[in-house]
Amino acid sequence: MSAVTTAPRTKGARRNRRRTAPLTSTQLVYVVLGLIVVVSALLTLTKDRNFFSQGNLWTIFTAMTVLGFIAIGQTLVILAGSLDLSVPYVASLTTLVAGGIMAGSDANVIRGVLTALAVAALIGLASGLIVTLLDVHGFIATLGVGLIISGYLASNYQGSTGQAAEDLKFFGVTGLGVMPYVAIFMFVAAGLVWAALRWTRWGHHLYAVGGNRAVARMSGVRTAYPVITAHVLCAVFAALAGLTLLSRTGIGSPTIGSQGRYDLFSIAAVVLGGTLLAGGKGSIVGTIGGVAIFAVLDNVMGVMGINPFLKDFVRGLIIVLAVAVYARRSIVRRPARFGHASALGSVLKEDA
């Protein structure tokens, strides 16, 4: 105690402590990913297999692609303070629209892809307009839009129909080294979105609107524009995911999206990646980390032959633990002045 009174703390000292602050959320995501990779590699070894073999890495990158596309879009709408629950239905619709137009013919690839993307963009535009002009929260707006699409799919398609062009199927299964072309495309798209968030006014305004719409408005930002464009892009990314699925299965399916549970898994991946569910804070880099965590987990659980129910159990556990850690980190902002509470103590401490 006397030590404190004789050595008054300067502002500089406090600042230094801030600088040695713990990892950012994004860094933490990759630390967790690294740990999971190490553990997975060891577990894989026990089965006399190599985690880092070309085949296994290919499998992981393949698994990342569809969820990756959807999660990129989901990151945008969540950053803007909205949410998109219609992504699985958009993806299903895309497989049917594109598969229907292609009908197995290489001549129709471009037309099929563009039409599917345009349809998705229109759906995203509708969601965006509902969210901004009618002031309906994204959760409800896209739940409604998702149900509408789901109803349309159920009443118009009795089962799988349409057929992917051979070119598209071939594109889906080829790649460079350990990475399928589609995965490379997904990473490039993630990079572009990352750059746009960082270097364009649109990106800055997206963060601003998601962080605090009133503040953004008072600063002269057109608050509707970033939200609408985020919804359009999200739907387009869902369509890219749908096209990826089409390239793998070869046929259009009205239920492939909802079977993948991409709505909830994409939100989980985004949040796992350190993005604030309330909006205004987060990054694409983190989201890709979240997607990778899911892919690696699935991979190692597949290798270990774990039953599907236990898989969901593990996924759920990871989501809850991760978000609990983030929540605690954002609460404890004030540095302790006296003593250092043990890590265990701070975890066990009753919440304020």
Next chain:
Amino acid sequence: MDAAVVLVARGMTKSFLGNTVLADVDVVLRPSEVHGLVGENGAGKSTLMKLLAGVYQPDSGTIELDGREVGFGHPVQAQRAGVSTVFQEFNLLPERTIAENVYLGREPRRLGLVDTGAMNRDTAELLAGLGITHLKPGTLVRQLSVAEQQVVEIAKAVSFDAKVIQMDEPTASLADHEVELLYSIIERLTGRGVAILYVSHRLKEVFDLCQTITILKDGRQVSSGPASELTEASLVRQMVGRPLTSYFPDKVPGTEVGEVRLSLQGAGNPYVDGVDLTVRAGEIVGLAGLQGSGRTELVEAVFGVHPFDRGSMTLDGKTVTVRSPRQGVRRRLALVTEDRKAKGLALNQSILDNALGVVRAVLPSRAGAARRELPGVLSSLEVSARGLDQEVQFLSGGNQQKVVLARWLSIEPRVVLMDEPTRGIDVGAKHAVYELMRQLAADGVAVLMVSSELPEVIGMSDRILVMRDGVLAGELPAGATEEQVLALATGAATEDGAA
């Protein structure tokens, strides 16, 4: 009209739902002048500022800027024209950097992309122009103190080449040494010819800073003229029609200091350390100190928000541990928090639900009695509201604070902890809070009050405890001077000051 005039507003009138909140008010702002705008809450100060800022549009009246009549349909229009406003509630994004906040909505671009480098350089230049060199443009606003966030707001205002900067209660949440910084910034701004419209409840500041003072009461202009023609007493009289002598009420006759209600021995947690103190029944103890000295943390620790992890605490002679606010309430502790909007009230709920929130949650057996007593409590606090079912967000700051007080009175507290109980409320409501503190003392309650306003600490306290860097720096008797308190708070005279 004289040449040296930058902004003239004439006949400003505004009503909401047929309720006139501002009627025929004139303001003339001159370059390099600090113009004080005073009045009780609800007098129309905020409305006037918002009219000039383009947040609201006047029903009638004209605004002339540099001799040209202007109309602002949006705050950004006003800013571009040269009228910037630093609102009491900051318009900042905590998760974005200083530079991103300053240039939000008009980020500098090169080749179509946001030029972060230029943005950071310009921000550093703006800050340097205000005499601030220790803030980095890339720092997240979340990591800044309240005073530093205010500097960012001012830098943002200046970045529009402002001719007029309005400041709404800029010192409301600043400690005294931070106020000095604000003063120096204002000096630099007026030195460049900027006119400042300065709204404050702290009359001393108004007299320190302002050359001209406009007084509003009930939406009307009482007077507008040189500060030199006013005294604090005449100013208060014009504002409220009540003389200054009754500012701090006397003790209620028959108030007796009784047994020890609350005592701490060597109590500490991560934020405060080695705290020894006692508060007796019937006593009002002031807790002074600079912002960040641990005052809030101390009362929060007593209440169980961040429980003590060492030392001991007794209530009415019994050793207790309070591990959560719920346990605190059970022990009949009350904490009036410093931020009533975030921690004191559920803004979109009714007065009734807010006033009974604590008692219903923690002491349900008392809820019925509290409900019956409530109308009496509210009327004794002089809460002016449409009815018990009115949502508290529509009340003025003073009335909101009274609802907070009613909420805590409902548990029949033995110890009342108050953190900045009069922050951001008008003179009349302040007076009601002071009267209530005196009455609590007369009823044998122990009151521990944290306050950044030294006159308040000195005027109300039976004893004054001063904190510095998380420990008690010393104790002063009633009647101590502001200088003595400051000396302890800053450590300027540690040798003879530490009791």
